[in-house]
Amino acid sequence: MPVRDAGAVEALGALPDPLVAAFALVTLLGDVAAYFLVFSVLYWLGDRTPFVGDRLDRELIVQIVALGFVALALVTLLKHVFTLPRPPGADTPIAVTGVPDALRPLVSDASVDDGYGFPSGHAIGSTVVYGGLGWLVSGTGDRRPLYVGATLAALVSLSRVVVGVHYLGDVLAGVALGVALLFLATRYLSTPGRSFPAAGALAAVGLVAVGPTEYLLFGLGASLGATAAWVSLRDRIPITARSGREALVTAVSGILVVGGLLAVVATLDLAALGTVLAIGVVLAALVAVPVAGARLDAALG
Template sequence: MRAIGVTEWLGETLSSAAVPFALVTQLGDLWFLTVVVGLLYWLGRSTPRIGAGVDRERTATVVALLFGTVALLTTLKPLFGLARPPDAGVAPQAALVPAALEGVYAWLATGDGFGFPSGHALGTTVVFGGLAWAVRAGPLRRRVALAAGLVALVSLSRLALGVHYLVDVLAGAGLGLAYLLVVVGVLGTPRRAFGLATAVAVVGLPIVGPHPELVATVGLCVGGTAAWLVAGDRLLALSDTRRSGVLATLLGLAVAGPALAVTGLLASSVPLALAGGLVGGVVIVAAPLSGHGLTKKSA
């Protein structure tokens, strides 16, 4: 019912561009979105070139948007339970890649799990749209156009690689836009945005069951919300310096990164998934405070 021929047509028409599209599609992967949002939030006003337009309250809201994206995907994908296109697990044009890189290319260019809605389309819409709102560098119209262009490019890559149907991509972008507008236009604060992300994740538990990915997401959202409730006012009062931003970034990457990575590797363990998510959520949100504290101690 979702197969209306667009994926097949694009796969054939753009087959020669499969390798570049495999790289482009990483712009919508959760690992990339998390790194981009984390760096902006941790560095704050010390962010190179665009620091003057970075505000921690707004970037904290984007962190909450990212958490909400994960909550939506880990709830909606198993809820709908709709499969990907038949060849989603086969890397297109693999013969164009050196044999030594075939494994990496297969990881970049294929998809597994449920296909509806598209996580890349939803995630890029929410995160890039949120960043266009949050980072006040350049005219708003230009920021929105850049975000829309990135969403369109990543969405096209998903179709060209054959890992989604057109309906999946349109639904992902539409749901992402709706969620973004609710958070930015109605809720408007990090506290409320974190609360919504947590509510989505928790409500998903009785609907789709406590599968490890959703449990980890509950931990992530609860940890992030708790950290903001406890330390939000202090985080907003911080004066960013290059040193404190670098220390916050190193802490976030060194602690939250491995915690979330281990959570993914040990996805069959519900308690470990919850613990890893909690640690990741707390550290991501509280890292600027720790970076500032370490800066004062070393002064």
């Protein structure tokens, strides 16, 4: 039994099938695609986000996104430094009973992974993104957002062991790295203008050391595009929306523009440099959407 495990994979994998399936669905919240969707919408809606909008502004959301890209580049680089394997069977979907047929494909897809296992990308990512968001929006005397963010990060992290794609040690290391990154960020990467270039630099180091992996190319392109848009438009991006209608117009515009760009990129067979440039354009558009949304709302009267 590997030191990284201590029997956790076998023990948690023996939970009742419906609970294992539920954790398989929870693990989807730690995918890069889920972060992209959730935080794009949060950024576009800003302070008009239902339930939590009074605690949000767009600069805060952009900062969390930037730290997420730092985490993505860091974990990709570290996986290739340690080159430690995943648990046996990580590339085989789990077999569960009592699950609705409509959910079976999601459960199957969520319960497999490949590549190196240490540290857990889902653990560091969810700690930085969900835990970091909860931490930054927690006001004095009200720690509930922090508890919610930490709980969500813990569930996503634990789900990786339950579905058998990570050892317990992989997850604990990922959480520790995520917490350390958040503390370092408060001192050295306290603004998007610092965090995005740091993410891009780390991705560039990874590309030199590791080679052109999907996540490093995505991280470099996203960081370059977001940096350019944020630096050039910072004074024109409305940090808060003037009205609920403006926020809605901005979100709909973002879905159409960014969704359309992603659809186009998905149809192209791009080399490494083309991928970086294309993702850069997508992220620059994502960051710039609130400027267009505010103007469109004003034009609508």
